[in-house]
Amino acid sequence: MNITLRIWRQPNAEAQGRMVTYQVADVSPDMSFLEMLDMLNEDLTVKGEEPVAFDHDCREGICGMCGVVINGVAHGPSVTTTCQLHMRSFSDGAVIDVEPWRAEPFPVIKDLVVDRTAFDRIIQAGGYISAPTGTAPDAHAAPIAKKNADRAFDAATCIGCGACVAACPNGSAMLFTSAKIVHLAMLPQGQPERHLRVKGMIAQHEAEGFGNCTNIGECAAVCPKQIPLDVISQMNRDLISSLFKRDGK
Ligand code: FES
Numbered sequence: 001m002n003i004t005l006r007i008w009r010q011p012n013a014e015a016q017g018r019m020v021t022y023q024v025a026d027v028s029p030d031m032s033f034l035e036m037l038d039m040l041n042e043d044l045t046v047k048g049e050e051p052v053a054f055d056h057d058c059r060e061g062i063c064g065m066c067g068v069v070i071n072g073v074a075h076g077p078s079v080t081t082t083c084q085l086h087m088r089s090f091s092d093g094a095v096i097d098v099e100p101w102r103a104e105p106f107p108v109i110k111d112l113v114v115d116r117t118a119f120d121r122i123i124q125a126g127g128y129i130s131a132p133t134g135t136a137p138d139a140h141a142a143p144i145a146k147k148n149a150d151r152a153f154d155a156a157t158c159i160g161c162g163a164c165v166a167a168c169p170n171g172s173a174m175l176f177t178s179a180k181i182v183h184l185a186m187l188p189q190g191q192p193e194r195h196l197r198v199k200g201m202i203a204q205h206e207a208e209g210f211g212n213c214t215n216i217g218e219c220a221a222v223c224p225k226q227i228p229l230d231v232i233s234q235m236n237r238d239l240i241s242s243l244f245k246r247d248g249k
Contacts, residue, residue: 001027001087004095005040007052010108013115017108019097029088033076034059034066036087037098053111059083061224064159067166068112069099074163074222081161081224101166105173105208118208119160119176125204126197127180129189142188152186155179157225164219164227170211175219177205178235179227185238195242202239 003024010017024040031039034056041051057065061084070076076085090096098112106114144152158179165173181198184190190197213232220229 001029001090001092001094003027003036003087003090004093006095006097007112008099008108009052009111010100011050011110013107013109019099027087029086031087032059032083033070033085033087034083053109053113055113056083062159064161067101067161067163069097069101069166071097074101074166075161075224079222079224079226081159084224101162103162103165103171103210105171105210106162106165114162116160116162118210119162119173121208122173122177122201122204123180126193126200127184129184129193131189131192133189144187148186152183155183155186155227155231158183158223158227159225161224163222163224165210167218167222168211168213169216169218170214171209172213172219173205173208173210174213174232174235175223175227175229177201178231181235181238182231185234194238195245198235198238198242202235 005022005024006019007022008017009020022040024036024043027036027039034054037052037054044051054068055065057063059066061081064081066082067075068082070082070085075082077089078085100106100108100112101114101116105118106116109115156179158176160176162173162176164175165171181201184197185194215229217229220227
């Protein structure tokens with residue numbers, strides 16, 4: 001396959017960015033999108049040009065590092081992470097636009113790499129339990145109903161890639177924030193700080209400059225882990241009940 005790429009190049013956070021066109025020849029349909037970018041970077045390095053900076057780590061769809069906007073869609077045409085997207089999803093001769101996540105709380109660091117530490121600060125505002133749990137308990141020592149365990153697990157599969165923010169016209173991170181809240185809200189270990197958690201994490205979400213959810217649903221449509229939109233409703237119910245708790249706990 002021969003591919004034309006139009007890639008956002010931006011030397012640093014302060015510099016002006018622009019789209020730059022590159023040709024990549026002899027791309028295998030079985031390559032991942034990142035392997036195709038590796039090919040481009042090897043070529044640029046041989047020519048003495050600056051390779052394209054992009055984030056990645058596991059390349060197995062589990063770390064959440066690799067997001068870019070491909071032809072206007074977060075993570076591109078398949079509902080998966082960019083590292084799990086294969087070139088067979090494109091046709092020979094395709095022209096592909098590649099841009100970083102676009103959201104004010106995710107400033108561009110370089111080329112396709114954005115700063116997603118806003119997510120870390122949302123987690124620091126409550127996405128944990130502080131009860132001392134000691135060593136690993138025996139299995140089944142704390143029985144959890146199957147439907148609660150399944151719901152907690154589904155929410156916990158969020159990898160924090162940021163596609164939800166990039167896809168949302170409001171730049172909202174509500175799908176990410178609510179997945180982290182619901183994960184702990186479904187488990188006994190998450191109950192003591194349940195109400196403080198929801199208030200703290202939503203306050204931090206606002207402080208970071210993310211927009212509000214208006215139920216458009218683009219976030220769930222592009223989520224590589226298929227986090228359902230109704231985690232946001234559950235978070236909103238928890239937020240309302242937290243407002244009636246006098247001690248906030
Ligand atoms: S590199 Fe880890 S999810 Fe893509």
